[in-house]
Amino acid sequence: MTPYRHALLLASVITAATGVTLGSVVSLAAQEQGRRFSDVELHDRFDANADGRLDRAERDLARKEAESRPPRRRRGGPARAEERPESPRPETIPDALKIDPDDLRQTPRHEGTGLYDRDVLHTIFLRFEADDWHDEMVAFHGTDVEVPATLLLDGRPIGEVGVSYRGNTSFDMPAKKSFGISIDAYDDDLRIDERRTLNLLNANGDQSMMREVLFSNIASDHIPAPEANFVRVVVNGTYLGVYGNVEQINKDFTKRHHDTRGGVRWKVPPDFSGGGALAYHGPDREEYADKYELKTGSAGPEDWDALIELCRILKETPDEEMEETLPKHLDVSEAIRFLALDNAFVDSDGYYSRGSDYYVYMDPDGIFHLIHYDNNETFGRGRRSGPGGRGGPDGRDAPGGRGGRGGPPQGLRPDGPPPGFEPGEPPADLDADRRGRNRSRDRGMGRGDRGRDRNQRPGGRGPGRGGPGRQGGGMTQAPLALADESDTRPVIARILAVDAWRAEYIETLRTIAENDLDWANLKPRIDAYRTLIEKDVIRDPFHGDRTGFRDALFGGEASIKAFAAERRRFLLDHPSLDPDRQKSSTSDSGSAGDSKAADRSSIR
Incomplete structure (x- = not known):
């Protein structure tokens, strides 16, 4: 019996016993069915003092349970393999690049700019109370537990936020993990530029770093689309590289585009x-x-x-x-x-x-x-x-x-991409x-x-x-x-x-x-971002490859430039796009x- 039908059976019992309407219980049933998408719920169970947050002792207990669970099964696919051994984390390397939020040469303030301004490279600092923050977030991936941290934007204190690793393949495969940040996790009124969520994305498998951000920027010229730019991320003083900063599709998004939450x-x-x-x-x-x-x-x-x-x-x-x-x-x-x-x-x-x-x-x-x-x-x-x-x-x-x-x-292999293809x-x-x-x-x-x-x-x-x-x-x-x-x-x-x-x-x-696939129009967008981020991409401890970065933009058949030229040629030469051809x-x-x-x- 599926969770949904089980809830419907309970609905009839509850309705008979309490008079609660079937419709309200059906809503609960649908929510129960939707749990297949949800994180493992640990937060409320281990929030012993019911203060809406898990302190370190509470998180340690929750972590033991999280680590005892079998690997999560992907939607439509096999369970994840055993965790691969990771290369040394940047924060454990003695000569890792350190960035001081108080050093104006390292951390420009960018005052008067917006969170998603495309010509600005903001720096997001996260300060966790413990050095094992990475291990904690790996353990809690796929649960509803967030790890608290203090967030600073370009050196300016914002407040305490909840942080987690996000993604599926983008979590499993690269050492560089994507972050999800709940700005309002512990203060319902806390915002950055009227946003209460940050998605910091690792551009998994994309040497150019730009595909997600470029597409979102172009799409926004045509339809409501997430705002997107790039940021630098620094955790406990250690530089972790350049990330895509992509707006969440939530009530803030609908308010901006449809004037309603x-x-x-x-x-x-x-x-x-x-x-x-x-x-x-x-x-x-x-x-x-x-x-x-x-x-x-x-x-x-x-x-x-x-x-x-x-x-x-x-x-x-x-x-x-x-x-x-x-x-x-x-x-x-x-x-x-x-x-x-x-x-x-x-x-x-x-x-x-x-x-x-x-x-x-x-x-x-x-x-x-x-x-x-x-x-x-x-x-x-x-x-x-x-x-x-x-x-x-x-x-x-x-x-x-x-x-x-x-x-x-x-x-396609049952457990991965086509033979010979890796991110x-x-x-x-x-x-x-x-x-x-x-x-x-x-x-x-x-x-x-x-x-x-x-x-x-x-x-x-x-x-x-x-x-x-x-x-x-x-x-x-x-x-x-x-x-x-x-x-x-x-x-x-x-x-x-x-x-x-x-x-x-x-x-x-x-x-x-x-227009949008015309290199004369696309190149200025790419050049502006390349000028903005290239120096920091080269210093990215997970990337650090100037040649790969530029080749993915301007190089051979795999580059964005090559795609734009060939795709544009194919479409404009196609008879169905010929303006003189009948619509049918x-x-x-x-x-x-x-x-x-x-x-x-x-x-x-």
Whole structure:
């Protein structure tokens, strides 16, 4: 019996005995089902004096239990392997670079600047009370326990905050860990630039350090997107390098973009099945609770029902009624720009490739919005599965195909990336015409979102019909990829089925290719960041490679420059983006990797 059904059984008993309404208990049931996404809850159990924080003695007890637990199982994949031995930590090396917050030459004050100003390299200092802070945070990774530290920004004291390591693969593999910081962990009113959460990201596998930040900056010119820049991080006086500083998608984000802290947010975590792509799975809430991670503690059954109704509309509404019906539920123009960005920059952890790794936000008016997050696999960096097609009977001889239980997408090991590929290796420009946690209070990346970006490797349930069945995407992902995949990528298929929206999408994609992928426009962005961070990247104890840094920006086939040039050329040369061509071009319908589908019409 699943947790959800168990809670429903309890609901009937509670209702009979107490008169508590079934609806309120169903909400609890949905929250119980959502625990599959949540951190192991230790905080309240070990907070002996109930003061809302764990002192060192309480954390020591909690740590013993945390360390006694088996490795966490990734969503859709195997349990983690035994922890690999780490190289010496920077703080243990005698000649490690030390930075003094009181030394103005080392620590410019940057007064009058914002937290996310793109031309400023802030320095974030964390002071932990004990030298074993790293071991503590490793032990508590995947739990709701945060380690207290004093935070200083450019030498200015901010206050006491809660700190944790976040990430999945980005936690397992590199010595350089990403940080999640709850600014308001111990003071509900504490903020930095009106933010209560910091995400300091390690750019796992990205020698350029820039993909996540660059994409967020570019996306923000088109749609609501997280603000992002770079910071230096210093812990207990030791320099730990340059990190991406990426805004959390929480109430602060919705206030900035939608002028409200209301509404409901869901995170769609990495999942090779593509089940969280707003596909319709029937009216049962349980079918959605394990695909969409609820981030709003006050949400109720009616909010889940609204999400399910959007999925039903995408599935069942006739094409001739879609143009009138869908805008009552989804910001279509915004969704078109969301899809065009995902396609143009070939996000191998995005809606096209996985049907996951994005946020769904329902505003107080009941209109849904799609938001990018976890964008370090853009600019062609990834070699994970791209969009598949309908495929053959067993899904092996053609892209996509009907998947099943038990196996990862073809070409991927159950416990890792494709053979011969490790993080940081150059991307493969795959031919797409050949191949197809949350505590109840909403604390952002604090005790809610942090530690669960789940860049997991595939495993468990295999891809579903038409889902990611083979490596695909890449430089030659077609402009109208997945235009007929209404079952697996309904947002793409149903929007492109409406002539006016299809034309808007084509024009948006062409504009992005012409402008945002133009090296004349992209190079100044990169040069500004390179000038800002290169000296500190070279001194990064986990990076320290000027050649690798520059090559990833300007070098060979794996560089951002090479990707932009080749992707732009492919898109602008593609017949479906030809402004003189009829809007109903049939040359690239179907999947990103199904050349046979490319010869048939996608117009309904």
